[in-house]
Amino acid sequence: MSDCLGCGRRWATAMSIVAPVALAIATNATAAVPKAGPVVSHSAGMVLAVDPRTDQLVSAALPGHTVVHERNGSMLFRAATGPTNVSPAAAQFNSEDPVWQADPGPVSASPGSDTATVRATRPGGGYACVSNRPEDPLFRIYRPKYVSYLNRAEYVQFTYHLYKRSHARRLGGVEQKQLEMCTVGGAHSRGGWRLTRVVSSFAAATPGRTIIGSRGGNHVDENGVVQSSLNFAVAGGPITVSAALTPHRQNTFSWSQGPDKDIDLGRRNRYASNQVNTYWESPDTFIFDGSTQFQGNVAQGLYELPQTTRDPIFVTNANNSLICGKAGSKFGLTKCAKR
Amino acid sequence: MRKTLTSRRAWALATLGVLLALGGYLLLSNPKDDNGARPRTGLTISTGRTDSFRTGAGFSIDEGPVAAAVHWHGGPIAGVVYFTAGPDPKSTDVYRVQGTLANAKRLTHSRVNLGVSWMTGRPGQIVIASGRAGAIDHIESLEQFQRGSPDPGLRGSSPALDSDGTLAYEVNSRTHGLDIIVKPPRGAARRIPHSPGGVAVWGPGHRLYIAGNKRVTASKRRQPFVVAGFGGRNPQIVSLPGRRVQPIIAVSRSGDIASSDGDGHLTISPAHGAPRRLTLPWIPMRWSPDDRRLLVLRAHDAFHGGRHVGLLNPKTGAIREIGSVTGGTVNVAVWLPSDRRRDRP
Numbered sequence: 001m002s003d004c005l006g007c008g009r010r011w012a013t014a015m016s017i018v019a020p021v022a023l024a025i026a027t028n029a030t031a032a033v034p035k036a037g038p039v040v041s042h043s044a045g046m047v048l049a050v051d052p053r054t055d056q057l058v059s060a061a062l063p064g065h066t067v068v069h070e071r072n073g074s075m076l077f078r079a080a081t082g083p084t085n086v087s088p089a090a091a092q093f094n095s096e097d098p099v100w101q102a103d104p105g106p107v108s109a110s111p112g113s114d115t116a117t118v119r120a121t122r123p124g125g126g127y128a129c130v131s132n133r134p135e136d137p138l139f140r141i142y143r144p145k146y147v148s149y150l151n152r153a154e155y156v157q158f159t160y161h162l163y164k165r166s167h168a169r170r171l172g173g174v175e176q177k178q179l180e181m182c183t184v185g186g187a188h189s190r191g192g193w194r195l196t197r198v199v200s201s202f203a204a205a206t207p208g209r210t211i212i213g214s215r216g217g218n219h220v221d222e223n224g225v226v227q228s229s230l231n232f233a234v235a236g237g238p239i240t241v242s243a244a245l246t247p248h249r250q251n252t253f254s255w256s257q258g259p260d261k262d263i264d265l266g267r268r269n270r271y272a273s274n275q276v277n278t279y280w281e282s283p284d285t286f287i288f289d290g291s292t293q294f295q296g297n298v299a300q301g302l303y304e305l306p307q308t309t310r311d312p313i314f315v316t317n318a319n320n321s322l323i324c325g326k327a328g329s330k331f332g333l334t335k336c337a338k339r
Numbered sequence: 340m341r342k343t344l345t346s347r348r349a350w351a352l353a354t355l356g357v358l359l360a361l362g363g364y365l366l367l368s369n370p371k372d373d374n375g376a377r378p379r380t381g382l383t384i385s386t387g388r389t390d391s392f393r394t395g396a397g398f399s400i401d402e403g404p405v406a407a408a409v410h411w412h413g414g415p416i417a418g419v420v421y422f423t424a425g426p427d428p429k430s431t432d433v434y435r436v437q438g439t440l441a442n443a444k445r446l447t448h449s450r451v452n453l454g455v456s457w458m459t460g461r462p463g464q465i466v467i468a469s470g471r472a473g474a475i476d477h478i479e480s481l482e483q484f485q486r487g488s489p490d491p492g493l494r495g496s497s498p499a500l501d502s503d504g505t506l507a508y509e510v511n512s513r514t515h516g517l518d519i520i521v522k523p524p525r526g527a528a529r530r531i532p533h534s535p536g537g538v539a540v541w542g543p544g545h546r547l548y549i550a551g552n553k554r555v556t557a558s559k560r561r562q563p564f565v566v567a568g569f570g571g572r573n574p575q576i577v578s579l580p581g582r583r584v585q586p587i588i589a590v591s592r593s594g595d596i597a598s599s600d601g602d603g604h605l606t607i608s609p610a611h612g613a614p615r616r617l618t619l620p621w622i623p624m625r626w627s628p629d630d631r632r633l634l635v636l637r638a639h640d641a642f643h644g645g646r647h648v649g650l651l652n653p654k655t656g657a658i659r660e661i662g663s664v665t666g667g668t669v670n671v672a673v674w675l676p677s678d679r680r681r682d683r684p
Binding site: 137138165166167168169170171172173174175178212213302304 | 428429452453456457468470474475497509513517538585586587640641643644670671
């Protein structure tokens with residue numbers, strides 16, 4: 001009992017010494033953690049349009065960009081990735097060249113068939129935009145298009161699915177049609193790189209605001225799936241277009257409507273009022289931030305236009321950011337595999 | 340002994356330092372946020388809809404924010420008038436005017452972009468079409484809409500309610516174009532194919548009136564017309580002056596047709612006699628219950644709507660503005676002599 005009479009005072013004295021020391025050690029330890037080098041971002045996109053003669057979805061790839069910037073935002077390097085090459089789907093997995101591709105994905109059932117669902121899947125399976133009502137004669141499911149990119153630093157793939165419901169409703173005597181764009185996909189870093197952000201955006205390139213609804217994934221559920229769904233309601237129940245993805249459960253999954261911090265669709269965010277973005281992101285301060293797992297997200301946007309107008313052109317863009325996960329070089333990039 | 344104690348203290352201090360360093364790093368870098376359990380890093384542009392949207396398939400009626408209200412100004416009007424008005428053509432709500440326009444009462448609170456797209460009625464009964472069931476038109480009673488019933492109603496657009504309770508509405512044709520479904524209060528519904536494209540209105544003798552624009556043979560010109568008695572035994576074609584007719588017309592109890600061409604002309608086609616074409620930037624909405632005045636809207640078309648509401652004297656062509664709205668536009672009106680319908684609290 002008598003041994004503990006001075007315990008409190010001794011503890012206070014000890015803490016008055018220990019606390020500053022511990023704080024100093026903590027500060028030094030934090031400072032000793034290697035900070036990440038510059039952030040490398042890649043982006044590329046497509047223009048999608050419905051050919052009025054054939055009623056098929058056609059695509060044209062847009063030039064991509066590579067941007068290297070410090071974490072404080074100052075840009076170190078920016079370059080166009082050159083003319084985009086549209087090549088067959090099979091070529092993408094054999095190519096080490098930085099080639100953005102815009103190809104139709106595999107479709108397991110033709111539109112209008114009796115098969116319950118129409119889906120496009122990533123080679124190897126995993127994610128899809130699915131409609132539950134392909135038999136509705138006024139509900140058109142277009143063949144999906146996808147953007148994919150494979151090199152020694154990353155693998156990126158996003159699919160873009162377009163659905164149309166003609167004669168959806170009549171506003172002020174004017175018949176309206178509705179189009180829904182669904183995007184699903186993600187990225188996977190390679191060669192010592194770590195993924196810090198992956199975002200996919202799309203917008204209807206119309207002069208005015210035509211979007212009437214949007215939705216995206218914002219969490220990974222208990223089954224490990226991030227998903228969203230948006231309804232077209234018709235006789236006999238709603239047509240529901242659902243999107244689902246199975247990413248690694250880590251960091252922030254979210255979506256937004258409007259301009260994105262990394263993506264500019266059209267000049268000076270010209271189509272921002274119709275833009276939908278879906279992204280996954282993580283901190284990028286230290287070399288062990290980011291992810292080496294597959295990450296991505298899903299989103300849908302519903303657009304409405306008068307029935308007699310032409311179907312709008314859609315602009316899409318996918319962007320991913322990487323940091324080098326290996327310490328050592330001054331520039332912070334040279335230790336990782338070159339793209 | 341003392342040396343051992345000093346060594347132990349040094350180890351304890353080092354361990355404490357490492358733990359504090361680890362805590363500091365976790366606080367600074369937030370490497371795993373458990374899907375939003377901690378504050379997020381980076382930019383998030385929120386539309387404010389994330390929480391109100393349901394995730395998963397199925398019918399949902401609670402998506403998005405409620406549309407803003409419009410503000411009414413103006414004087415007295417006889418009877419009871421129901422208007423649809425909203426901040427934009429896709430986010431309209433039902434307002435009821437009994438007395439003066441300035442005292443208009445908002446009856447519905449629809450979601451943005453999922454508003455009331457059309458309205459019809461008779462004393463004691465209002466029927467609307469709206470996009471609340473997933474942005475595609477469904478028809479239901481006003482009370483059903485106000486309750487937010489899980490039953491979305493009938494799939495169809497542009498309902499027209501006759502004085503005997505017969506409901507006509509349009510649906511997509513099985514082949515091409517639009518069909519009209521006529522559903523009496525008792526008995527089987529019937530389908531009338533090949534609607535001319537206008538919005539159906541009931542006229543005298545329980546006859547349907549629908550406007551259309553017919554392409555003249557071997558010409559690019561179109562001939563505007565109205566079918567009186569569409570789907571009946573003796574349909575009558577009424578030719579209209581001008582190049583075209585807007586899809587929305589107003590038919591009086593005596594059969595007078597009011598139409599507009601979208602180019603600033605309003606035409607009154609009496610049941611007996613020659614049509615009168617007035618150069619007025621107003622579009623017809625509804626005849627008064629006594630057929631002596633025509634409720635008109637200063638607008639190019641009903642889709643974009645207009646802010647100013649007036650009364651047209653069809654004999655003189657004079658228009659008296661009776662009121663206006665701010666913060667949006669008016670689109671559709673139903674004018675009843677009286678109203679046995681009771682408002683929900």
